[in-house]
Amino acid sequence: MAKQTKKQEDKIEKVMHEFKEGTLKSGKDGVGGKVKNPKQALAIALSEAGVSKKESEK
Template identity: 60%
Template sequence: MPIKSSKRQYGPKAATKVKRAMHEMKEGKLKSGKSGKPVKSRKQAIAIGLSEARKGGGKVPARRGKS
């Protein structure tokens, strides 16, 4: 049985971006894409934070495919 390595999947930049997105979502200031509607979902706020971290060159795994 292969041994799993315990490397961090997400870097510190990803953590700060997600944290900021969560705070904005809780304050009602986080807006989604083109529509500009306020984000209400916790999952969507995390996705926005990770997307921003990717654009900023942070260590974030590639996006999962749609199921």
């Protein structure tokens, strides 16, 4: 797994926490519906943190 900065780790942790609470929404500015799939939540977290999925899998 690629090393992530502390700021990226914090962002991922925040987004996944929102998912677990049920407040994470998809789409630009949360316009979409609630995210129900953990894989989608992870993709959103990595995207917001600026980490590609390929980097996180190394």
